Amino acid sequence: xxxxxxxxxxxxxxxxxxxxxxxxxxxxxxxxxxxxxxxxxxxxxxxxxxxxxxxxxxxxxxxxxxxxxxxxxxxxxxxx
Amino acid sequence: xxxxxxxxxxxxxxxxxxxxxxxxxxxxxxxxxxxxxxxxxxxxxxxxxxxxxxxxxxxxxxxxxxxxxxxxxxxxxxxxxxxxxxxxxxxxxxxxxxxxxxxxxxxxxxxxxxxxxxxxxxxxxxxxxxxxxxxxxxxxxxxxxxxxxxxxxxxxxxxxxxxxxxxxxxxxxxxxxxxxxxxxxxxxxxxxxxxxxxxxxxxxxxxxxxxxxxxxxxxxxxxxxxxxxxxxxxxxxxxxxxxxxxxxxxxxxxxxxxxxxxxxxxxxxxxxxxxxxxxxxxxxxxxxxxxxxxxxxxxxxxxxxxxxxxxxxxxxxxxxxxxxxxxxxxxxxxxxxxxxxxxxxxxxxxxxxxxxxxxxxxxxxxxxxxxxxxxxxxxxxxxxxxxxxxxxxxxxxxxxxxxxxxxxxxxxxxxxxxxxxxxxxxxxxxxxxxxxxxxxxxxxxxxxxxxxxxxxxxxxxxxxxxxxxxxxxxxxxxxxxxxxxxxxxxxxxxxxxxxxxxxxxxxxxxxxxxxxxxxxxxxxxxxxxxxxxxxxxxxxxxxxxxxxxxxxxxxxxxxxxxxxxxxxxxxxxxxxxxxxxxxxxxxxxxxxxxxxx
Numbered sequence: 001x002x003x004x005x006x007x008x009x010x011x012x013x014x015x016x017x018x019x020x021x022x023x024x025x026x027x028x029x030x031x032x033x034x035x036x037x038x039x040x041x042x043x044x045x046x047x048x049x050x051x052x053x054x055x056x057x058x059x060x061x062x063x064x065x066x067x068x069x070x071x072x073x074x075x076x077x078x079x080x
Numbered sequence: 081x082x083x084x085x086x087x088x089x090x091x092x093x094x095x096x097x098x099x100x101x102x103x104x105x106x107x108x109x110x111x112x113x114x115x116x117x118x119x120x121x122x123x124x125x126x127x128x129x130x131x132x133x134x135x136x137x138x139x140x141x142x143x144x145x146x147x148x149x150x151x152x153x154x155x156x157x158x159x160x161x162x163x164x165x166x167x168x169x170x171x172x173x174x175x176x177x178x179x180x181x182x183x184x185x186x187x188x189x190x191x192x193x194x195x196x197x198x199x200x201x202x203x204x205x206x207x208x209x210x211x212x213x214x215x216x217x218x219x220x221x222x223x224x225x226x227x228x229x230x231x232x233x234x235x236x237x238x239x240x241x242x243x244x245x246x247x248x249x250x251x252x253x254x255x256x257x258x259x260x261x262x263x264x265x266x267x268x269x270x271x272x273x274x275x276x277x278x279x280x281x282x283x284x285x286x287x288x289x290x291x292x293x294x295x296x297x298x299x300x301x302x303x304x305x306x307x308x309x310x311x312x313x314x315x316x317x318x319x320x321x322x323x324x325x326x327x328x329x330x331x332x333x334x335x336x337x338x339x340x341x342x343x344x345x346x347x348x349x350x351x352x353x354x355x356x357x358x359x360x361x362x363x364x365x366x367x368x369x370x371x372x373x374x375x376x377x378x379x380x381x382x383x384x385x386x387x388x389x390x391x392x393x394x395x396x397x398x399x400x401x402x403x404x405x406x407x408x409x410x411x412x413x414x415x416x417x418x419x420x421x422x423x424x425x426x427x428x429x430x431x432x433x434x435x436x437x438x439x440x441x442x443x444x445x446x447x448x449x450x451x452x453x454x455x456x457x458x459x460x461x462x463x464x465x466x467x468x469x470x471x472x473x474x475x476x477x478x479x480x481x482x483x484x485x486x487x488x489x490x491x492x493x494x495x496x497x498x499x500x501x502x503x504x505x506x507x508x509x510x511x512x513x514x515x516x517x518x519x520x521x522x523x524x525x526x527x528x529x530x531x532x533x534x535x536x537x538x539x540x541x542x543x544x545x546x547x548x549x550x551x552x553x554x555x556x557x558x559x560x561x562x563x564x565x566x567x568x569x570x571x572x573x574x575x576x577x578x579x580x581x582x583x584x585x586x587x588x589x590x591x592x593x594x595x596x597x598x599x600x601x602x603x604x605x606x607x608x609x610x611x612x613x614x615x616x617x618x619x620x621x622x623x624x625x626x627x628x629x630x631x632x633x634x635x636x637x638x639x640x641x642x643x644x645x646x647x648x649x650x651x652x653x654x655x656x657x658x659x660x661x662x663x664x665x666x667x668x669x670x671x672x673x674x675x676x677x
Contacts, residue, residue, distance in 0.1 A: 039374070
């Protein structure tokens with residue numbers, strides 16, 4: 001998966017959960033939850049959505065990596 | 081499984097419980113005696129929550145004991161001793177004084193879980209102003225409504241929260257005289273917003289000494305908003321005397337001992353996070369974990385292990401999310417210091433209670449209370465057998481019952497004017513005999529709604545329950561349309577009003593739909609105005625707009641279009657029927673249903 005593909009995937013998974021959220025509003029160091037006003041349930045649904053879309057199990061221990069945009073993009077692009 | 085009993089006996093991880101035997105304690109307990117365990121203000125000047133929570137420890141042998149261990153989002157921590165918390169909250173009280181905030185006026189806090197929030201809460205109480213905490217996951221609309229209804233004169237928040245949630249509604253709040261911002265200027269704009277004050281520099285300039293003025297136990301201390309079926313949220317008034325309940329329940333229902341490390345995971349924006357995140361543990365002089373981060377299973381287990389938490393008070397949704405993360409993850413951590421786990425917010429299903437015993441090594445103790453009760457009313461105790469799925473038995477000092485409903489669904493009143501109690505195992509409304517110290521004293525500016533909460537000598541909780549032959553209470557459901565989601569009460573009216581702000585929406589009906597993780601999730605049904613057609617884009621637009629107004633905690637998780645919302649003949653949407661249809665339940669009495677046109 002390329003960086004662009006990863007960002008697009010994040011957008012499409014996020015849209016039904018938080019349609020008002022714009023990934024471009026998130027500063028590099030910020031977490032998605034902070035920047036986009038997601039609660040922990042939204043975030044859980046986001047991770048579940050990514051797992052379904054990629055067909056990869058995303059274990060809890062990886063949630064912290066996925067919490068930021070850059071971390072999430074890096075995570076998705078590293079999936080084989 | 082519902083009939084399984086988890087038997088209790090003896091010591092609990094080497095510690096003798098404060099309450100050795102429920103029946104004995106219940107027979108001897110009095111609120112007056114609990115009140116005598118507190119210090120009171122010096123020279124008989126009354127009773128003030130902040131004095132009991134911090135001043136008396138700061139002036140005694142616990143001065144250097146850690147009151148707060150604050151864990152930041154970035155992984156570092158700050159310890160605040162009782163002496164330091166006393167000084168910080170004195171400075172807050174002096175700042176409020178300098179701004180002209182008077183005793184009895186409302187100070188709102190919209191702040192992340194960190195030391196500042198505690199200093200602001202306690203400083204407000206010291207100054208005898210009224211603390212009204214707000215949840216940071218609220219959107220601008222719930223914040224505006226509460227500040228407006230509560231007559232807030234001051235708001236303490238952060239630059240980032242101010243920009244996201246308050247700046248847009250500021251001009252609608254003429255009574256809000258001061259906005260104090262704590263923390264660095266917002267990185268995104270890098271300037272201090274107009275018409276706000278920098279709390280940090282005000283605190284630096286303020287005196288570190290403050291003497292609490294005379295406070296009567298009946299002086300208003302806290303204002304907590306709660307949602308009803310109709311109308312905007314109501315502000316439940318609590319007084320300084322509530323600290324007697326916070327003390328007694330901390331001792332008996334949470335089994336707090338002086339050397340405990342205690343973690344209440346609730347946000348102080350909700351009543352649990354104030355009564356049991358701030359007041360109760362501090363009154364007991366224990367060390368409290370204050371965690372800025374949101375839920376994450378691994379982070380929570382790490383926190384329990386690293387901080388050697390001994391008493392943990394959390395919520396069913398969080399426990400179910402931990403369960404979902406799997407037993408293998410729990411087993412990676414040493415939770416051997418934990419001695420007692422309690423849960424509140426919504427009924428705890430028996431599977432979770434048993435999972436606690438099998439995976440965490442400790443059964444989970446469900447308890448029940450609500451904003452209006454101010455403190456724990458019905459509980460499972462460390463020394464009492466647990467019946468998984470039951471909320472337990474009433475706190476010593478609390479008389480609880482189940483009241484029968486008549487055919488119209490009203491409380492049945494006997495010829496003597498007293499309400500009729502339901503038989504064993506019969507469903508009815510959970511009710512409490514007024515008189516415990518943390519009972520609410522009114523809804524602000526709304527005496528009629530307060531009066532409506534009482535009948536036949538009882539406070540009516542609005543929750544349906546039954547009581548078994550041994551006096552254990554079992555939650556059955558809500559008696560009204562209020563939704564319980566992730567431990568929070570959500571008023572359907574609040575959500576419907578926000579949806580109807582959108583030009584496409586003609587009408588909205590909002591219900592709770594059962595959810596395995598959250599208890600219930602908020603689902604909205606909307607009918608559209610002429611000229612608008614249902615589409616996925618419109619659905620998402622409505623969802624996004626509701627989230628922006630209400631915030632994630634209150635907004636619906638799902639929206640469906642429905643041009644035939646069921647109405648009563650008087651034109652009100654029948655949420656009950658909407659819910660029955662959604663869940664495939666019997667439709668019940670539809671005699672008031674408007675005939676289809």
